[in-house]
Structure formats: structure tokens, C-alpha cells
Amino acid sequence: MASQEGWKRREPGPVVRPYAVTGGRTEPADGEVLDLIAVVVTTSRSTGAGSEPARRTPEHRKIINLAHQPTTVADIASDTGLPVGVVRVLLADLIMLGAVKVVRQRPAREMPSDDLLREILNGLRAL
């Protein structure tokens, strides 16, 4: 299977199975699946007294640091090297603790606006 597309040989990385960092949990604690380009940001409560720092793992803290600027789920997964499913579980923990909030869950279901399309077209033409 090693030669098939999508299965790439990668550096061994940390010798921890992916869901070990979530304590074996594979579903977000609040049951909500964040979109790949959902935008999250760290809140002021992430460093507050009531934010239960003891319950956080190094991976939680890594995510808090990455999300000081609004950041997408995909970028957090890419920057941490953690699988998307793991990032979703950890983000749900942080959201329930109030340490991270979702500023944009999903792109709109409805058609994109003319203004948006024009802005993208202008951007592409200027590349």
C-alpha cells in the first residue's frame, strides 16, 4: 500500500499513537465537528485563573499558542503535525473550557456574494 497516492512516507515523528494525546477519545466532547476552515481564536480566559490549566496537555497549550491570531483548523493541524481528528477533539476541550472560541464555523451554505467573487477574481488576476 505504500506506493498508493495519498499514502506518503513521512518522518517517524513522535512515537505516540495519534489518539494517545486525547486520552483515546476520538469524538469531540461537545459532539460538534469543526469544519477544516473553521476559524478559532484563543480567548482571554485561556490564561485566566478559572481556565483549569492542570487539565491541559502540551498539545492543548500548543493549540492555544497557535490560535492567538485567528487560525483555521487545517492550519492548526498542519502546524502541529497532529491529525485533523485529534485537533478537533482537543479544540472541543478548549472551547468547553472557554479558552478558545469559534469565530467562524463554516463557510456559508448559500451562494457566494458577487462582491466576494469579484474580490477573489481581482486577487487572482493580481497574482
Add this chain to the structure above:
Amino acid sequence: MDSARSSAGQPGLTPHKLLIAGGFAVGKTTMVAAISEVRPLLTEEKLTTASVGHDDLRGVPGKTTTTVALDYGRITFASELVLYLFGVPGQERFWFMWDELAYGALGAVVLADVRRLDDSFPSVNYFETRGLPFVIALNCFDGAPRYEPDEVRDALDLDPAVPVVLCDARERGSVKQVLITLIEHVAAQRARAAVVAAPAGR
């Protein structure tokens, strides 16, 4: 948790996504890399029955998840408008990922190799069924026989409105033109839908 999940109309980073689909080794990652910084993404997915027969599970009976590597690219236009390009693995065994990748996408490029046009059938079928606007980009590999876009349109039995363009997935300018064609097509589809949706009263 409603308050934590609310979007509250807050301005800021507004990401949008486009999909780059197509068959095995047709040049999807090359296309993404030609126009954006490619970033690796790991998805840890449950093995489904679709994998049976592909993945040798002998000796690992407890293995129910597997790591799938995707590549994606980002194009940042202004400080807050960012276009994400996700390569969509074309084989049927990865279809479980398509709905998630397609949700909320603006549109898709189906990258096709004229020598293996049937590899693009699943992508075309999927986007037609979802009603997601797409364009066909024929990757002109060196030495590949040239076909006219109209021949390809007939072979794929495409709606006449779907653009079919030639491209070189390695060339930034060529890929840029494909994406421009796609966004123009999305805008045209939007205008068409608005006409259809408008009341017929006069």
C-alpha cells in the same frame, strides 16, 4: 456552548475553499504547488469497508483507523481573505472524505489527463450531483495526444456551460488562469441561479 460557538458576525479572517480533484497522479499537488505554498495535512480516518481489499490488515485485526495525508495550499489576497486549495484524492476509497471537503466550497477544478479521461468520471459525477460548480482542466503532459476541449466535453457528456480548458499544472500562470475561469464560472452559475429563482411575475 452556544455562546462559545457563535460567529456573531465578527469580521476577520475569512477563508474560502476550492477543491482540486482528479484521478491518481494527474498532477493535483503539482497544481496546488504551482500557485501556493503547499502544506501537509494528516487526517486520521476510520477504515471502512471501502478499504477492504486495498489495505492489508492481516496481523493487525485491531487496526480501525489509518492516516491519510492530504496536501493543501493557501493563497492570501488581502490580510483577511484567504483561499484554501484542497487536493481531493480521486479514488473511490477516499470518498468518505469528499463530503467534508466539499461542504461550503466555492467550486472545484477537475484536473484530467486525456489519456485516462475515465479517471475523472467519479469527480465529474460527484460535483454534478452536489451542484457544485466545476471546470475541467486538461493537464497537457509532454507527449500526450492533444484533443480539442470540445472532444473532451463530448466524451465526458458535460453540460455545455461547464468550461473545459487546457493547462499546464506546473505553470503558475496557467494554473492562475484555470482558477480565474473557475471563479468566473461560479459567478455565471450564481447569476443563472438568481434568474431561475426570481419570480416570473412581470
